Amino acid sequence: MNEPQLVGIAQVLACRAPERICCMGLGSCVAVFLYDPTTKVGGVAHALLPRAPKGAGTTGKYADTAVKLLLDEVLAKGARREMLRAKLVGGAQMFPNLNIRVTDIGKENIDEAKRALRALGIRLAAEDTQGTRGRSATFDLESGRVSVSTAFSDSHFI
Amino acid sequence: MKVRDEGKVLDIVGEFANIGAGNAATALASLLDMEVVNEVTTCNLLPLSKVASWLGGPEKVVAGVYTQLCGDLRGGVLVVLSRDSATNLIGHLTKETPDLARLTEMQASALREIGNICLCWYLVAVSRMIESDLIPAPPDATVDLLGAVLDLPLADAGVKVDKVIAVHTVFKSFEKAFDGYFLLLPEEQMLDIILEKMGDGR
Numbered sequence: 001m002n003e004p005q006l007v008g009i010a011q012v013l014a015c016r017a018p019e020r021i022c023c024m025g026l027g028s029c030v031a032v033f034l035y036d037p038t039t040k041v042g043g044v045a046h047a048l049l050p051r052a053p054k055g056a057g058t059t060g061k062y063a064d065t066a067v068k069l070l071l072d073e074v075l076a077k078g079a080r081r082e083m084l085r086a087k088l089v090g091g092a093q094m095f096p097n098l099n100i101r102v103t104d105i106g107k108e109n110i111d112e113a114k115r116a117l118r119a120l121g122i123r124l125a126a127e128d129t130q131g132t133r134g135r136s137a138t139f140d141l142e143s144g145r146v147s148v149s150t151a152f153s154d155s156h157f158i
Numbered sequence: 159m160k161v162r163d164e165g166k167v168l169d170i171v172g173e174f175a176n177i178g179a180g181n182a183a184t185a186l187a188s189l190l191d192m193e194v195v196n197e198v199t200t201c202n203l204l205p206l207s208k209v210a211s212w213l214g215g216p217e218k219v220v221a222g223v224y225t226q227l228c229g230d231l232r233g234g235v236l237v238v239l240s241r242d243s244a245t246n247l248i249g250h251l252t253k254e255t256p257d258l259a260r261l262t263e264m265q266a267s268a269l270r271e272i273g274n275i276c277l278c279w280y281l282v283a284v285s286r287m288i289e290s291d292l293i294p295a296p297p298d299a300t301v302d303l304l305g306a307v308l309d310l311p312l313a314d315a316g317v318k319v320d321k322v323i324a325v326h327t328v329f330k331s332f333e334k335a336f337d338g339y340f341l342l343l344p345e346e347q348m349l350d351i352i353l354e355k356m357g358d359g360r
Binding site for chain 2: 133
């Protein structure tokens with residue numbers, strides 16, 4: 001099998017089977033996966049922050065605009081919009097005892113990604129989110145499954 | 159931000175990095191009750207996107223101790239220890255070999271304290287050079303994938319930070335070596351102040 005393509009923070013990537021895509025070390029970041037099982041086209045957006053400030057443009061750095069960007073990319077690769085379903089991974093709270101923080105960026109990222117998916121009418125099929133552990137996620141475009149692992153545990157599929 | 163000569167900036171950062179590493183070695187020696195010297199210190203001024211690869215890649219498991227500065231000058235401060243270094247240091251302090259996957263409350267506390275002492279003493283070096291107080295909040299610690307450890311510091315830095323001051327120090331104690339990274343993610347105004355004050359009269 002080919003090595004999976006790595007997708008770093010603020011990057012958006014769409015491709016088709018038999019490719020695989022991987023986001024390594026997701027902490028508070030959220031990875032949004034889109035997949036159309038009929039064409040086996042899909043992609044991922046790896047977002048750092050929830051909402052783009054005014055004037056930021058459409059960028060992969062923010063969950064709200066990253067989801068839109070990802071949708072455009074997978075449609076351009078030939079995915080059928082009505083067949084698309086989404087999976088979410090990440091949004092952990094890595095330093096829960098840092099008292100200076102009032103917000104949980106991980107949770108905000110997840111909430112914002114869900115809001116953006118809902119607004120676009122894309123169904124959420126599965127998620128592995130929140131908690132206090134980082135995750136790595138590998139997306140197999142052949143099966144549509146996402147393999148999730150943590151630093152100290154074996155992988156499981158969502 | 160002003161255009162700067164990167165070479166000169168690195169000289170300035172290198173000077174503070176060596177002083178900080180010396181401070182940290184002394185503080186660790188007294189915390190661990192053993193002789194600690196700093197052997198090698200390298201430093202860099204990195205864009206946010208290059209931090210993970212400079213530290214060994216996002217999939218590496220590390221110990222991270224993170225806090226934010228809460229005084230006039232804002233920014234994030236992160237200490238990263240390799241797996242082996244964290245195991246040795248926590249082990250020496252608590253007299254038991256830790257399982258990094260499941261730190262006990264005491265071991266987690268030891269890790270926070272090791273990180274706290276290191277980051278405070280690097281900050282003292284910066285503080286003295288720029289003649290401004292830097293006030294860190296009490297930090298929190300975790301052992302996880304480097305990419306995950308970096309997420310929150312990078313998210314906090316967000317749009318306000320474009321360069322990270324990164325210092326790597328190898329410490330030596332008896333025949334054992336351990337190493338750690340000190341990362342300062344200064345908000346733009348703070349980076350300007352640091353570099354201007356450090357650069358005065360040079």
